[in-house]
Amino acid sequence: EAGVVQSPRYKIIEKKQPVAFWCNPISGHNTLYWYLQNLGQGPELLIRYENEEAVDDSQLPKDRFSAERLKGVDSTLKIQPAELGDSAVYLCASSHGGTGANVLTFGAGSRLTVL
Amino acid sequence: DAKTTQPPSMDCAEGRAANLPCNHSTISGNEYVYWYRQIHSQGPQYIIHGLKNNETNEMASLIITEDRKSSTLILPHATLRDTAVYYCIVGYYGGSQGNLIFGKGTKLSVKP
Numbered sequence: 001e002a003g004v005v006q007s008p009r010y011k012i013i014e015k016k017q018p019v020a021f022w023c024n025p026i027s028g029h030n031t032l033y034w035y036l037q038n039l040g041q042g043p044e045l046l047i048r049y050e051n052e053e054a055v056d057d058s059q060l061p062k063d064r065f066s067a068e069r070l071k072g073v074d075s076t077l078k079i080q081p082a083e084l085g086d087s088a089v090y091l092c093a094s095s096h097g098g099t100g101a102n103v104l105t106f107g108a109g110s111r112l113t114v115l
Numbered sequence: 116d117a118k119t120t121q122p123p124s125m126d127c128a129e130g131r132a133a134n135l136p137c138n139h140s141t142i143s144g145n146e147y148v149y150w151y152r153q154i155h156s157q158g159p160q161y162i163i164h165g166l167k168n169n170e171t172n173e174m175a176s177l178i179i180t181e182d183r184k185s186s187t188l189i190l191p192h193a194t195l196r197d198t199a200v201y202y203c204i205v206g207y208y209g210g211s212q213g214n215l216i217f218g219k220g221t222k223l224s225v226k227p
Contacts, residue, residue: 004158033214042202042217043159056214091158102149102206102215106158 002026004107006092012113018080021110023092025073031097032069033104034077037089046090049075050097079112087114118142118205124222127197133190135221137203140184147208148179149215150188152199159202159217162188166208193225 005024013019025032030051035043046065048056051072060067064083069075079086089111093104120138127133139148150162163170163177165186170177176189190197202220207213 040219042219044217045214048214093158097209101164101208102147103161103164104151104159104215106160108156109158 004092004094004105006090006107006110008110009108010111010113012115013082014115015084016081018078019082019112020076020078021090021092021112023075023077023107025075025092025094026105029094029096029105030072031095032075033091033093033095034067034075035091035093035106037091037109039088043091046077082112082114084114087112118216119203119218121201121203121218121221123219124224126224126226127190127193129195129225129227130192133193133197133223133225135188135190135201135203135223136185137188138185139203139205142183142205145207146205148177148183148186149204149206150175150177151202151204151217152197153202153220154196154199162201193223195225195227197223198225199223 007022032049034046037043047060047067049069052069067077089109091109093106095104147164147166149164151159153159162174165177179186200220200222202217204215206215
């Protein structure tokens, strides 16, 4: 099993540029999460999908961040325009969701550096 | 805010048991205790979870006090590969009932 696949692993951009991160969850996992992790901090939830529906996006800064999960499988997280403070690791995770245990499988993350 | 309190760091000698404490005095009756760990430059990894009974799997043991206000994660024979940040999280069983909130965790350093 490949696990949760994220790309790119590293991205360096200048401020005001757009950036996109892609996530392929574990096959059969209905729930997909995007987390943000700043240096020295624990991951913070940005958005949670149940199949293709965003059921919790309360922490997603909607003025510059957007996400989509077409067909309820892969997902893309976009930032436009990026700011210096967006430098962080963006983690994708998936789980069976629903009434199952909160057992999440995380990807390796995408490290963003905004110059 | 995270509903748990963990020491920021701990050391453990290789081959010895690592006992990581966690306080969760405000845990509600149907909330579980979850443990995840994060090795440097990787995403967090699920370890174990429990409600009130002690649990054991191939990675670790989880001991929850009778009043459920605290717990201890035990790595019976720590190796250098167990060096990581360990997160203790309180949350509901189903994701539909709420998301897991990560704190800063405990940075465990296993030394030769």
